[in-house]
Amino acid sequence: MAYDAEDTKRRIFVAATAEFAEHGLAGARVDRIAAAAKANKQAIYLYYGGKEKLFAAVLRAKLEEIHTAITIDPDAVADSVGQIFDWHQQHPELIRLLLWEALETCDDGIDASEPERRAAYREKVCGLADSVAPHLPEQERVRAAQDLLFTILGLIAWNFAVPGMCRMMLDEESDRAAMARRREAVIAAARRLTAASPVTP
Incomplete structure (x- = not known):
């Protein structure tokens, strides 16, 4: 089965949203996000650049979601x-x-x-x-x-x-x-x- 980068990014995003909502930025753990997303930690750093940037991307996307909806x-x-x-x-x-x-x-x-x-x-x-x-x-x-x-x-x-x-x-x-x-x-x-x-x- 071919690697689907977009699906991996989507799974990371969904897992990160739940992790940050529950634990915040400081309490969130990249390894928990990776496990929930069934992805490796390197993919998180590759696609999002680290925990802080991932948090910012999640928040920005959720705000855009309500703004659009x-x-x-x-x-x-x-x-x-x-x-x-x-x-x-x-x-x-x-x-x-x-x-x-x-x-x-x-x-x-x-x-x-x-x-x-x-x-x-x-x-x-x-x-x-x-x-x-x-x-x-x-x-x-x-x-x-x-x-x-x-x-x-x-x-x-x-x-x-x-x-x-x-x-x-x-x-x-x-x-x-x-x-x-x-x-x-x-x-x-x-x-x-x-x-x-x-x-x-």
Whole structure:
């Protein structure tokens, strides 16, 4: 059977995503990734250049995945929020990866992928800006849209960052019940946020 480089890279990527989500960058082990991927460690270094670069590639790909999968409809932000919530529920690894990144990398706050990630966020913001605060000057519209987007993403992400706390604080019997309740609450909050017009400074 011929060696399939693309399949090997895919298996490494899948194994690395699970390993980094569970153990973070510092706790992840290349030998565990290789074993889970049924590949040798040399292939990881060949295709990805080492553990740090592999972590960055995994995070970048997961962010691109949600960026491609989810469009924020400026005329139906609350519906979009429900879709984003559902995506995170189906892909809990992204929040874990972002938390590990915050804990373990980027001491100066800037890394090689930052310009690309800023551009992706700008694209989402530009789609919101005109509908969020049409009565404000352009720069203030953009700032209002930035604050709205970050606030909404925070409302969504915290549920998946601390599911146990969510279950206990809401006094629900299961994570599933707590998440179903939180989904409706976050959508309602997004609806109220988008209905409220920012005050002109």
